[in-house]
Amino acid sequence: MALSICYSSFLSYLLLFVLLFREASSVSHHHHHELKSIHFTLFQHETINKTAYLIVNGVAGPSISQTTTPFGTLYVFQDPLTLKANSNSKIVGTAEGTSITSSLNGLQSISIAKITLMMNHYKGSISVVGGTHNTKPSNHPVVGGTGDFLFVQGYVTSSPVDLSGITVTYKIQFHLYWPPYAIPSHPK
Numbered sequence: 001m002a003l004s005i006c007y008s009s010f011l012s013y014l015l016l017f018v019l020l021f022r023e024a025s026s027v028s029h030h031h032h033h034e035l036k037s038i039h040f041t042l043f044q045h046e047t048i049n050k051t052a053y054l055i056v057n058g059v060a061g062p063s064i065s066q067t068t069t070p071f072g073t074l075y076v077f078q079d080p081l082t083l084k085a086n087s088n089s090k091i092v093g094t095a096e097g098t099s100i101t102s103s104l105n106g107l108q109s110i111s112i113a114k115i116t117l118m119m120n121h122y123k124g125s126i127s128v129v130g131g132t133h134n135t136k137p138s139n140h141p142v143v144g145g146t147g148d149f150l151f152v153q154g155y156v157t158s159s160p161v162d163l164s165g166i167t168v169t170y171k172i173q174f175h176l177y178w179p180p181y182a183i184p185s186h187p188k
Contacts, residue, residue, distance in 0.1 A: 036178040044079050044095050044170040045087040052077040061106045066163045067134045068106030075099045085161055085169055093117040107134045124149040128156050151182030
């Protein structure tokens with residue numbers, strides 16, 4: 001008898017859980033189509049000992065090159081962002097942050113950056129954090145924003161374009177989304 005009551009209570013809780021889960025998942029899908037989004041590309045130009053500096057040399061792994069740094073290397077940057085891959089094109093922002101080499105082969109790091117944008121319709125900053133691969137595209141989740149980017153969500157993809165010479169160039173693709181409660185003040 002007691003087993004029957006426990007089983008019946010279990011089934012009641014299970015049914016309640018299924019109904020709540022079903023309603024919660026239908027709500028999240030319902031709001032997905034209401035997200036305001038923008039997608040655009042800029043180019044980051046990093047010049048060694050001008051906009052980017054090695055602060056602490058790492059302890060192991062390959063020597064310093066355009067694509068590698070020893071494990072544990074601390075690196076800081078404040079790089080211009082332009083509309084085109086040419087470093088002489090119009091500057092529309094700045095990427096500033098730090099990277100720490102986190103792989104023994106010297107090709108991967110953990111990066112933190114604040115990207116400040118001064119574009120025609122959008123002004124403010126986007127904060128990103130994540131793993132960076134020096135020779136392959138890397139996705140960085142957006143963890144915050146200010147100004148027109150307040151409450152923004154999404155990700156930024158960094159891809160190497162030109163790794164030769166003293167200035168290296170990265171293609172930065174922005175995939176930004178605003179939840180329904182946080183519409184940007186300057187809609188596109």
